[in-house]
Amino acid sequence: MNQSLHIFRKDIRHLTPELAMYGGLLVTFAVVTPLLWPGASDSEILQMFASLITFLLPVAWLVLVTRIVHEENLVGDQQFWVTRPYQWTSLLGAKLLFLAVCILVPFGAVQSYFILRAGLELGPALGSVFLNLFFVGIVLLSFTLLAAVTAAISRTILALTILTVGWAGVLVLLDKLTIPRIMPPFVFQTCSVLVAGLLVGLLIYQYATRHTEHTWRILLLTTAFYFGLYFCCSATNLAGLSGVLIRQHYPLAKSGTVSLSFTPSSSGPVARVASGSTNIQEMEPVELPIAYRDADPTARVQDASVSFTIDGPDFHYASPWHSLAMESEDLILLVPSSVFWRVQGTSVRMHVSVAAERMLPGPPETVKVSDRFRVPDGGVCVLLKRHISGNNLSCWYAGHGPSPTRVTGPVSGESCGGATHTSASVIHSLGSGLRVDPVIKSLVSLGGAVCPGAELTFVPYRSAGNFRLEIDLPPLLLSQYKPHWLRPD
Amino acid sequence: MIDSLPAIEARQLHKSFAQTDALAPLDLVIPRGAIFALVGHNGAGKTTLIKLLLNILQPTSGNATVLGEPSATLNGAAFTRIGYVSENQEMPDWMTVREFMDYLQPFYPTWDEADLLDELELPRDRKLEHLSRGMRMKAALASVLAFRPSLIVMDEPFSGLDPLVRDQLIETLLDRISEEEGDAGTTILISSHDLAEVESFATHVAFLHQGRLLFAESMDTLTARFREVTVTLDGAGTTPPMRFPASWLMPESSGSVFRFVHSNAETEPLEEQVRELFPQAGDIQAEPMTLRTIFLALVKSRQSQNRRRA
Numbered sequence: 149m150n151q152s153l154h155i156f157r158k159d160i161r162h163l164t165p166e167l168a169m170y171g172g173l174l175v176t177f178a179v180v181t182p183l184l185w186p187g188a189s190d191s192e193i194l195q196m197f198a199s200l201i202t203f204l205l206p207v208a209w210l211v212l213v214t215r216i217v218h219e220e221n222l223v224g225d226q227q228f229w230v231t232r233p234y235q236w237t238s239l240l241g242a243k244l245l246f247l248a249v250c251i252l253v254p255f256g257a258v259q260s261y262f263i264l265r266a267g268l269e270l271g272p273a274l275g276s277v278f279l280n281l282f283f284v285g286i287v288l289l290s291f292t293l294l295a296a297v298t299a300a301i302s303r304t305i306l307a308l309t310i311l312t313v314g315w316a317g318v319l320v321l322l323d324k325l326t327i328p329r330i331m332p333p334f335v336f337q338t339c340s341v342l343v344a345g346l347l348v349g350l351l352i353y354q355y356a357t358r359h360t361e362h363t364w365r366i367l368l369l370t371t372a373f374y375f376g377l378y379f380c381c382s383a384t385n386l387a388g389l390s391g392v393l394i395r396q397h398y399p400l401a402k403s404g405t406v407s408l409s410f411t412p413s414s415s416g417p418v419a420r421v422a423s424g425s426t427n428i429q430e431m432e433p434v435e436l437p438i439a440y441r442d443a444d445p446t447a448r449v450q451d452a453s454v455s456f457t458i459d460g461p462d463f464h465y466a467s468p469w470h471s472l473a474m475e476s477e478d479l480i481l482l483v484p485s486s487v488f489w490r491v492q493g494t495s496v497r498m499h500v501s502v503a504a505e506r507m508l509p510g511p512p513e514t515v516k517v518s519d520r521f522r523v524p525d526g527g528v529c530v531l532l533k534r535h536i537s538g539n540n541l542s543c544w545y546a547g548h549g550p551s552p553t554r555v556t557g558p559v560s561g562e563s564c565g566g567a568t569h570t571s572a573s574v575i576h577s578l579g580s581g582l583r584v585d586p587v588i589k590s591l592v593s594l595g596g597a598v599c600p601g602a603e604l605t606f607v608p609y610r611s612a613g614n615f616r617l618e619i620d621l622p623p624l625l626l627s628q629y630k631p632h633w634l635r636p637d
Numbered sequence: 638m639i640d641s642l643p644a645i646e647a648r649q650l651h652k653s654f655a656q657t658d659a660l661a662p663l664d665l666v667i668p669r670g671a672i673f674a675l676v677g678h679n680g681a682g683k684t685t686l687i688k689l690l691l692n693i694l695q696p697t698s699g700n701a702t703v704l705g706e707p708s709a710t711l712n713g714a715a716f717t718r719i720g721y722v723s724e725n726q727e728m729p730d731w732m733t734v735r736e737f738m739d740y741l742q743p744f745y746p747t748w749d750e751a752d753l754l755d756e757l758e759l760p761r762d763r764k765l766e767h768l769s770r771g772m773r774m775k776a777a778l779a780s781v782l783a784f785r786p787s788l789i790v791m792d793e794p795f796s797g798l799d800p801l802v803r804d805q806l807i808e809t810l811l812d813r814i815s816e817e818e819g820d821a822g823t824t825i826l827i828s829s830h831d832l833a834e835v836e837s838f839a840t841h842v843a844f845l846h847q848g849r850l851l852f853a854e855s856m857d858t859l860t861a862r863f864r865e866v867t868v869t870l871d872g873a874g875t876t877p878p879m880r881f882p883a884s885w886l887m888p889e890s891s892g893s894v895f896r897f898v899h900s901n902a903e904t905e906p907l908e909e910q911v912r913e914l915f916p917q918a919g920d921i922q923a924e925p926m927t928l929r930t931i932f933l934a935l936v937k938s939r940q941s942q943n944r945r946r947a
Contacts, residue, residue, distance in 0.1 A: 151743075154740075158740055162729075221727075224727075225688055225693045226723070226725050226727045227726075227727050228726050231691055231716055231719070232713075232741065232744060233715075233716045233744045234713045235712075235713045236712075236713070
């Protein structure tokens, strides 16, 4: 530890100018970002400047990390430190200490400042700040590993560029080949921990051995394996494992609470207006008259997904799980074109599984509107002086936002004082991920102006658990359920 | 006093880069307390050998021990007893000399720089990047001498230095290691392409040529072994014999004078050998040789052997 601190102090002394620049960047970031929050400035120049600062943050991380690692370069055979009594554990410890103290802590401080500046309570939001720091930590570890296997910053940047382009290429390829689908439960968390563990493992190996060629090989092999696994899970129907995970995570619903029923009509599907989401290459939409019912009419579903099988003479198809909109009386399934055109005129049997989270309303809470007022789930709402898309209520939360909340209240037209009508909207939570600004701003689309003094009712929906519904459909012809799309115009 | 346990022992140590042999398999023993000169032209493999011994490079095959530890596992702790100075070594150039010494001090429990900086006339407040080549080598040497290592490895430390600085470095080095107490004293392994640089103070010498170790032995036995022999033959037109003993190197005849280098004059009966092959031999003169002439004789002899084989 003493040696780590000794090296750490030396690094701080040498990189003081770079650290001062990073500090300046963070201060600028802390000053500029709140200026662009809803209700503040909407200057385009300021927005461009803020975007530039946000872009420069990871650049600064990359430069700092590379400089700190290359202080005691691991690549090469002319570094003075390799013939000095450095313990590799102390050296690695010093570098990680630098990342934590000089990069993560100031960034965490700025995130905390944003939360306080937004008028939110810091205590309940600390979890999301730490989660953000964890994701930044993974980014920093990636930079550290790349710097540890390259001799100069130009090579580090080149390696990062190649890996990023490769990763983007895989994503583009997957986007072209696949339909939107849900990620099996715990995959994001498991992958995050796995990636962090892998990075730490490789870093330890490189610092302990300085066998750069071996580390590169392991790194590339692992990346290729990761790409391959991701590709297999996404582009092919390697859904066995993820299917099991999803079924485990979404247990079969108890009878009497929720149900699916197949209610065919003689008229067939109604004509629908085409939207972008239905225009997926190599896929044919099939609209099945399957209705979802909940014994509690106030209940809602969240994050619904569907999977189905089609069985015909000498034919079987099992779809992966993909997202599902459960707003209408019908379910729209996406069937691969090759499958659809093969069986569309043949009588087939289908089995449909729907998985979702059931949400039940909590006790309503009524709050009086002022320019800035507190709302349930630790949020703060502000009235915007300038309307955005006809709305003037923006609610701010820390982290990934509140649980889905239904907001109901009186709104008037363009300005206050006129006739009012009651309107409702839903504030949704956001998924996990790295956010440089931890304050989630949600514009509440009530379709009019919310005025000071009005009373808004907030009904937060709490999870009543995950469920899965299964239904066997009678023999049917898929061609009868292909919707007739109308052009939007 | 030289301890029987060697400071360095290499067994069939070999390094190749792709298809090129940088160092042919070699055996080498460096006794404790020796000042061991590793000489050879640029590119002979001296730096590669040193880097293998210090675990900066990994050998292709073979192994070595350094101060009793396998070289392939030398780690941080071992370098509290081993000092390394190299002409090409990167240093924290942004530090001043004083900062450099202060930074290194906590790494070594035996640190005692005393008046080293004064002795080497090093400017404390000047950054390493602003030092001349000679000053940099002095700073590197000071940072090594300060922790009183058991083994000092120096790779071309005098290359490109003016004679004054070189002599000052050698003087400081020898003064400091003579102060060391203990059973075996400090061992020094020093590489150089300039034989004259090391001849005056080395106790042992090894010749590397094109990645091959020609020999390694003490200076005393080496200088006793090699003699430049001049034989004056009575009677003109004497034809030299076609075959010579293996220890005769670079034989050449010029009129009534026959010259060669005897590589085993200490143990073989020189005069008897000459008179057996040259019954008409008159005067036989055997002169001691300098390290430089020994090295040249060995290299030329090897080249001529290679030509004959080719």
